Amino acid sequence: MRRLPVYLLIDTSGSMKGEPLESVKVGLQAMLSGLRQDPHALESLHLSIITFDRDVKVVLPLSSLETLQLPPIVCPDSGPTNLGAALEVLCQRVDTEVLKSQGENKGDWKPILFVMTDGSPSDIMLYKETVPQVKKRGFASIIACAAGPKAKKDELLPLADHVVTLDTMDSGSFLSFFRWVSSSVAAGNVSMGASTEIHLPPPPPEVNLVF
Amino acid sequence: MAAINSLGTRNEQRQPLHKFLLGNRDLIQADPARIVLPLLRCLAEIHAEGKSHGAVCAQRLICAPNGDFDVALFRHRIGWDDALTAAETYYGYPNGQGVTMEEQQQRDKQALANVLHLLMLGHEVPPPPTRLNVSILSRLGEDSAWPQGFVSLVEHLLTVDGLEPTPELDALIHALSPPAPTQTPPPVPESSLPEIPTTPAAQALAPAPAEITLPEEATPDLEPPAPPLAAELADETPPGLPSDAEPPPVPPAVTSRDFPSPPPLPSYPVRLPNATVGREYSGNVLSHLATGALTFASFEPVSALPEGLTTNGISITGSPLQAGEYEIPAACLIQGADPDRPDKLLRTLQITINADPRSLWKNLASDTTSLFWKPDTDTGSLGDSPHLVAAASLRGRSHAHVGSCRDDDFSLAWFPQSGWYVLTVADGAGSAKYSRQGAKIACAKVKEHFSSLLGENGQDTLTPLTEAWAADADSADKRQMVKGELYNQFGRAAYAARKAIEDQANESQATLRDFHTTLIITLARPMATGGWLIAAFSVGDGGAAVVGVPDGATCLLTQPDGGEFAGQTIFLTMKEVLATGEGIMNRIKFALVPQFDALVLVTDGISDPKFNSESALADPAEWQELWTELQPLVRDATTRDQAAESLLEWMNFFSPGHHDDRTIAILCETHLPSKP
Known part of the structure; x- marks a missing residue:
């Protein structure tokens, strides 16, 4: 059974506290509901959620869509945005969780990564060091979402194949974003062959694709 | 005013509610229902009288030394148990602050919510959409979260008739219920609550609530004196907070009591493991209901379970029929329930039932007007060949789901002049927009090439060399000659195919990448010696094998070009594939x-689900197994066309996660007559 591993990195730094995080949770729930309507996702998709603030937490280890339940996601009152540390953890997780074809083993589909942040990496040195490591992990696509006015989309460009921005951090924006994630995942990676990119569906109005 | 006087004589029994609750937290935790229920009932009754209670019951509610806190007791102690109406019972209570009664009652609710919140502090705290404008909280800090909907929770609790267990009340009691093992907190807390602002603005934010503005002198004879608030709060500090947090806003007082930290707020409602339509489900509900020290003996659903599921009061089993998100209220019998407490709690069981993925696959017809359209299925068989040669190609579910075209293709040929069979399959890349045409061209061009070589008027260079080797099978030289000629002919066929695709790409103003396709060519011919020569050339995944060779070793004719991840392969249309002689x-x-x-060719739509790994693909036994599945289909067919149709039908098998196009071509002995 070939799995489609999808990693979600979610910013839980202090600035996400309150409505933004609540909106993210609602968005995640909507994303799951959407994915559960997609037969390909239901059979193949495995999702992992990693949150990052001062600490990096694997709140959901790679689990099949069929069995997974959304974990509680909390935010400290304040704290830095340690995206670099999160990427380090991500690389470790990918190395242990994602299967590659080898002899008796059948490989997974190429993993997909979504990163959502409302700021910029606080651990900028580590972030810059880790980006090339992430690139080596063979992601079919890395999509970064710069949410809200304080998010620095330029910082995300070296990491991501696609950067999208959300003008506001309200529930409508996040809902649109996660629905779009859901349709990206559903559309992508289906008999991808050697394609190096997934085909992203056109984003909804709230989600701006940065070129 | 007798009532007032009577109450006044019992001042030693009274204390502000929040102080009582905080000071007797252990009592509350030991038996939350006993405290919380009458408390709610008192306030509900007061409000039902059209009054507010400025002190939020604080001054007037009476608790017994054992912590009983109870309207009945209150009435009893007043001595008017029988005669007293609610109006009389609550006569003389001070009104709360606020201009209108509604405002005053709202203040009551806020204050009660505040008290309950304090008891639960340290639990999961949602962010503050609205801040609690009450001094207690402002002393905690401006950033202290006011649990979302807490006032409305209290409002709800106050308006519930009969105080039957409701999910809200249940959750509240549950949250206050005693933790399993009593842990002794550190004697001196290292820090207080995080992020406590000391700004006086916080104080200014809020109109002082009733219970705080009431002068302490109103209850000068508190017995026992309530422990200072700050000390209580310090005790509630969750462990693991940064030690450099702000100091407590109120100087730490002597901690008079070590309270076990309350259990976390149960994730309420209770979520059960996910189910899937049509699949046997078995979930032990009791193990999911249990939290902390609270365990349950059984449960009884209050509403119907999702169709297909049944329960024995302990677990839910069955095979669900309908996908969806379900919420099932259930009355849950507490294990070893205290006779004085409600023995049942209401829980809402949540269960996600996934759809059967099979039911979600759509079958949308492809758009016949799209460029390079081809039918969603195709079958073929050769009519006059001595052996049965049949093929079938089926659009995968992943394409059918979105109404896109089949990308696979095949071609079959037998040349009576030379006796050669040529079977070809190709798999267009799912990611390339015109790959269906790439596959089609590749198959057609291969057939064309070998037709010019082995067919009528062909300059057949292959037959003499192969016959020579067959007659002298041990000759390395003769083998080398065959190899050289196969290299020439396969190479030319592949080049011709790629050239034709290039031409097509140029013509369509597209790139070669848009036509990415794999290619598997097999040649087979019976030799004069009685044996067969079988040869194959492949680019990409899928596979071809010759099944049932007596030596048991000869089998796989192709080396699949797989990557480290699923679905990665290479294509005929890639520059590097035909770049070097060695590569070819x-x-x-x-x-x-x-x-x-049998000679069997399959695209990856079949090889992926049927062979678990590349090792399996090289295992003759696995191919034999596949042939065992296929052989009856062709054996039982009454015509060659029907054999191909049977293969097409077979290819519709379901394998989770494998929904690529499927194409198969076979060559085997047959009893079936030639086609007219």
């Missing part, structure tokens, strides 16, 4: 076999 040579395999059961 490595793609060729050939053998002389004395006899065989």
Whole structure:
């Protein structure tokens, strides 16, 4: 059974506290509901959620869509945005969780990564060091979402194949974003062959694709 | 005013509610229902009288030394148990702050919510959409979160008739219920609550609530004195907070009591493991209901379970029929319930029932007007060949789901002049927009090439060399000659195919990448010696094998080009594939076999689900197994066309996660007559 591993990195730094995080949770729930309507996702998709603030937490280890339940996601009152540390953890997780074809083993589909942040990496040195490591992990696509006015989309460009921005951090924006994630995942990676990119569906109005 | 006087004589029994609750937290935790229920009932009754209670019951509610806190007791102690109406009972209570009664009652609710919140502090705290404008909280800090909907929770609790267990009340009691093992907190807390602002603005934010503005002198004879608030709060500090947090806003007082930290707020409602339509489900509900020290003996659903599921009061089993998100209220019997407490709690069981993925696959017809359209299925068989040659190609579910075209293709040929069979399959890349045409061209061009070589008027260079080798199978030289000629012919066929695709790409103003396709070519011919020569050339995934060779070793004719991840392969249309002679040579395999059961070619839509790994693909036993599945289909067919149709039907098998196009071509002995 070939799995489609999808990693979600979610910013839980202090600035996400309150409505933004609540909106993210609602968005995640909507994303799951959407994915559960997609037969390909239901059979193949495995999702992992990693949150990052001062600490990096694997709140959901790679689990099949069929069995997974959304974990509680909390935010400290304040704290830095340690995206670099999160990427380090991500690389470790990918190395242990994602299967590659080898002899008796059948490989997974190429993993997909979504990163959502409302700021910029606080651990900028580590972030810059880790980006090339992430690139080596063979992601079919890395999509970064710069949410809200304080998010620095330029910082995300070296990491991501696609950067999208959300003008506001309200529930409508996040809902649109996660629905779009859901349709990206559903559309992508289906008999991808050697394609190096997934085909992203056109984003909804709230989600701006940065070129 | 007798009532007032009577109450006044019992001042020693009274204390502000929040102080009582905080000071007797252990009592509350020991038996939350006993405290919380009457408390709610008192306030509900007061409000039902059209009054507010400025002190939020604080001054007037009476608790017994054992912590009983109870309207009945209150009435009893007043001595008017029988005669007293609610109006009389609550006569003389001070009104709360606020201009209108509604405002005053709202203040009551806020204050009660505040008290309850304090008891639960340290639990999961949602962010503050609205801040609690009450001094207690402002002393905690401006950033202290006011649990979302807490006032409305209290409002709800106050308006519930009969105080039957409700989910809200249940959750509240549950949250206050005693933790399993009593842990002794550190004697001196290292820090207080995080992020406590000391700004006086916080104080200014809020109109002082009733219970705070009431002068302490109103209850000068508190017995026992309530422990200072700050000390209580310090005790509630969750462990693991940064030690450099702000100091407590109120100087730490002597901690008079060590309270076990309350259990976390149960994730309420209770979520059960996910189910899937049509799949056997078994979930032990009791193990999911249990939290902390609270365990349950059984449960009884209050509403119907999702169709297909049943329960024995302990677990839910069955095979669900309908996908969806379900919420099932259930009355849950507490294990070893205290006779004085409600023995049942209401829980809402949540269960996600996934759809059966099979039911979600759509079958949308492809758009016949799209460029390079091809039918969603195709079958073919050769009519006049001595052996049965049949093929079938089926659009995968992943394409059917979105109404896109089949990308696979095949071609079959037998040349009576030379006796050669040529079977070809190709798999267009799912990611390339015109790959269906790439596959089609590749198959057609291969057939065309070998037709010009082996067909009528062909300059057949292959037959003499192969016959020579067959007659002298041990000759390395003769084998080398065959190899050289296969290299020439397979190479030319592949080049011709790629050239034709390039031309097509140029013509369509597209790139070669848009036509990415794999290619598997097999040649087979019975030799004069009685054996067969079988040869194959492949680019990409899928596979071809000769099944049932007596030596048991000869089998896989192709070396699949797989990547480290699923779905990665290479294509005929990639520059590097035909770039070097060695590269082409490595793609060729050939053998002389004395006899065989079948030659089978499959695209990855079949090889992926049928072979678990590349090792399996090289295992003759696995191919034999596949042939065992296929053989009856062709054996039982009454015509060659029907054999192909049977293959098409078979290819519709379901394998989770494998929904690519499927194409198969076979060559085997047959009893079926030639087609007219």
